[in-house]
Amino acid sequence: MDMQHVASKGLVLLGCGKMGSAMLEGWLNDGLPAGSVYVLDPYPSDWLKGTGVHINTDLPTDPAIVLVAVKPQMMGEALPTLVAKGNGEAVFVSVAAGTPIAQFEAVLGGQTPIVRAMPNTPAAIGRGITAIIGNTHVSAAALDLAEALLQAVGQVVRLETEDQIDAVTGVSGSGPAYVFHLIETLAKAGEAQGLSPELSMQLAKATVGGAGALAEAAAEDPAQLRVNVTSPNGTTQAALEVLMDEQSGFPTLLNKAVDAAVKRSKELARG
Known part of the structure; x- marks a missing residue:
């Protein structure tokens, strides 16, 4: 599972604010074709409109990655629109603060591969550091792919347990x-x-x-x-x-x- 896999199957970006835009810019600069990216965002920026990605269109049936970058308070409204992609091959990667893996499993289905990530704001200039942890349905190849995607905005470290996210939040997140x-x-x-x-x-x-x-x-x-x-x-x-x-x-x-x-x-x- 690599970037070629993402390019062929498609990447869905749910939310394209500052963090989503920083990541998208990094992926496009790294050679991910704009035509492989599908963005769902109620208020697309002028920059986003000029990238050539698909904006608020029909999504690929079986995308490689669904990256969730909406604010936590918008999660309850946005996530249910992607239920059809759960319990499948699509790997969900969340950079939303304060939303545990169990909450994604409850909405998307217990068999869904989910990676939770905690980035920080220097990601906006490619100097962030992001900690990641996957559930039991995330393969080693899928975790490698999530890491590669998140390296577009800085360093990536892997955690041993989801509980460590709280400590990461206190040190690098905040x-x-x-x-x-x-x-x-x-x-x-x-x-x-x-x-x-x-x-x-x-x-x-x-x-x-x-x-x-x-x-x-x-x-x-x-x-x-x-x-x-x-x-x-x-x-x-x-x-x-x-x-x-x-x-x-x-x-x-x-x-x-x-x-x-x-x-x-x-x-x-x-x-």
Whole structure:
């Protein structure tokens, strides 16, 4: 089961908002023929209309992949339209947050191959990371295919159990917002020290973006990179003594933040 299989049997994309558009753009750039893609979306964008894909037309009888990218609150309305594709060969891949595999099985049928995926927003620029887990009906080849499709927007990791999705949500799913807030607050701290808002924001964005890129590219782990730039009794050490404080610093704060996100993720999955 490969991309040629998808091209010949067809791919259905349910929902083409930011995430769906980012994935579709990646597939088309990777050579998936526009004529093999069928998009169902009530409000197709001008960009989508210009891609040459099928929009809101009859679907192929037995598509290779049905990728579900609608918002969770629209799931109850959108998913039943695809019941006829359940319990068959079509592999359903969902990037909808908070919708467990059991919910798809309940609507589509218990024999349906289903892959649940948790992407994050840097997927919009091809820098996302997506975690995937399949039910027992997903073959190794189908999971490979789901991974290949999701690699269009970044890295892909495989989970051992669906329960791990909640932890992934707390770390990488919600994580970009933590980093955006770090940029906000770092820029404000620069302003407090007399820098202009524009200059301080430019410094904060470039620092966080550059440090993230260095952390991914470097052979050393982030702890060693931190040590490398921390001169004894220097400026960085003075700041880190505040940030690494066990009571009020990052160790406690981020642990509490991720724990809150994970708990909320579990609550949403229970409905």
